[in-house]
Amino acid sequence: MTSHYHLSLFATATVAGLFLVGNAGLGAAEAEAKASIQSTFESTYIYRTFLKEDAVRAEERDGLIILTGQVAEPSHKYLAQEAVAGLSGVSSVDNRLQVKSEGTEKSDSWIQSKVRSVLALHRNVSDGKAQVDIKDGVITLRGEATTWTQRIFAAEYAEDVEGVIRVINLMTVQPLPVREDRGGHVGRSADDLIDDASVAALVRSVLANHRSTMQINVKVAARDGVVTLIGSARNPTEKYLVTILVSDIQGVTAVKNVMTVEAIAAE
Structure with a gap:
């Protein structure tokens, strides 16, 4: 009787111990997973470039990511999500x-934020020093562009943002000096450092902010900087425009546009 009683106590204690150890292990694994998703998020190009000064936390719950905190402008909220x-x-x-x-x-501050975001994401204008001012929907661009082409693109991109009535371009042109490393070779492109998750997010953000593409139904995938676009366009011109805009986004090395054209498909 005593022997059975002691064995029963031992078994109960063992089971309880295993339960506590198991729960502790699960708790540690859960904490590690939460820390891992935050760490992975913070390693992305988008976080390092646009969100580092914001207070953004990412918490994972069975595949669901909950974003909490505060960001400086609406475009940052969208970029964090993407x-x-x-x-x-x-x-x-x-x-x-x-x-x-x-x-x-559609207030002036809302439109100004979208214009700044679009200019920051496009490769051909991002290295310029554009100052964006707005009054009653009219954008005034000041500062320096590195080429005349960049100056033109800055105005074109700004004018294509929803809510912009017109653009006054007062930017001057100041070419950048050519930089080389000590070995006499051009340094590694910043595009090489942009992860695929960030590339896809940048593409989705640009297409959502441009007035001419915001209504287009398109799915975006990125692998090693190569962006694949799947969806539908209303006509060949719209499909071509998407390709042109995406080709000029930071981190994009090539574009595979396999969108179908509705006008042709309907024939």
Whole structure:
């Protein structure tokens, strides 16, 4: 009797111990997973370039990512969502980020934020020093462009943002000096450092912010900088425009546009 009683106590204690150890292991694994998703998010190009000064936290719950904290402008809120959505294992995103100075939709501050975001994401204009001012929907561009082409593109891109009535381009042109490393070779391009999740997020953000592409139904995938576009365009010109815009985005090395054209498909 005593022997059976002691064995029963031993078995109960063993099971309880295993339960506590198991729970502790699960707790440690959960904490590690949370730290891992935050670390992965912080290693992305989008976080390092646009969100580093913001207070953004990413918490993972069975594939669902919950974003909390505060960002400086609306474009950062969208970029954060698109960046984590492209990470491995993420099934959906709950974006609870607050914007410090959001303003009402289509207000001058809202439009100004979108224009700044578009100019920052396009490769041909991002290395310029464009100052974006706005009054009653009219954008004034000041500062320096590195080439006349860049100056023209800056105005074209700004004018294609929803809410912009017209653009006054007062930018001057100041070419950048050619930089070489000590071996006499041009240094590694910054595009090489942009991860695929960030590339896809940048593409989606640009297409959503341009007035001429914001209504287009397109899915974006990126691998080693090569962007694949799947969806439909209303006509060949619209499909070509998407290719041109995406080709000029930071980190994009090539574009495979396999979008179907509705006008042709309907014939």
